[in-house]
Amino acid sequence: xxxxxLIRLEGLSLDASIGIYPHxxxxxxxxxxxLQLAIDGTLAARSDDIRHTVDYDQIVxxxxxxxxxxxxxxxxxxxxxxxxxLARRFxxxxxxxxxxxxxAVPKARRVSVTRxxxxxxxxxxxxxxxx
Numbered sequence: 732x733x734x735x736x737l738i739r740l741e742g743l744s745l746d747a748s749i750g751i752y753p754h755x756x757x758x759x760x761x762x763x764x765x766l767q768l769a770i771d772g773t774l775a776a777r778s779d780d781i782r783h784t785v786d787y788d789q790i791v792x793x794x795x796x797x798x799x800x801x802x803x804x805x806x807x808x809x810x811x812x813x814x815x816x817l818a819r820r821f822x823x824x825x826x827x828x829x830x831x832x833x834x835a836v837p838k839a840r841r842v843s844v845t846r847x848x849x850x851x852x853x854x855x856x857x858x859x860x861x862x
Contacts, residue, residue, distance in 0.1 A: 735824065736772025740787060741765045745795060748802040749809060749832070756802070760834050763841065764794070768817070769825040785821045793820055806830050806844040814848040825849045 743764040749755065768790075774783035797816050803809040813828050831843035 734771065734773050734776065735769045736775065736784070738768045738770065738785060738787075739766065740768075740790065743791065743794070745791075745798055747798045747809070749804070749806070750835075751804050760832065762798075763831040763833060763843075764813075765829040766790070766817075767827040768821070768823050770822055771824065785823070790817070790821065793817070806832065806842070807846070810844050810846040814846060818848060818850050823850065 743766070745762050745764060746759040747762050748759050749762070750760070768785060770785060772784065774780075793816060794813060797812060803812070810828050810830050813830070814826055817823055817826050817828075825847065827845060827847045829843055829845040831841040833841040835842040
């Protein structure tokens with residue numbers, strides 16, 4: 732029996748090279764990231780063992796590594812890259828990522844994009860087995 736567990740990381744602040752305008756190409760800028768990850772929480776709920784869930788620090792390190800790899804033009808592309816990376820590295824069944832650029836539009840508090848992804852149970856089980 733599977734029991735979904737929702738894990739949220741809210742207000743993650745990371746710097747990235749992102750944008751299409753000259754001032755965005757010249758310097759990294761802050762992003763605000765909210766993640767919601769659905770995993771099968773059955774083992775972790777019973778074992779109290781970090782190996783049976785996702786390690787929050789590893790998620791952050793994974794996203795930091797992705798942001799260090801290159802410049803991204805669009806939030807839409809970066810959000811998909813984040814979903815793809817999370818799906819490859821962690822036993823995530825579903826994920827939602829919201830990325831906000833607080834400096835994007837001077838008259839707005841921020842601009843953001845939200846994307847979701849869902850992966851087949853077989854893929855999640857294969858990743859979990861590899862752990």
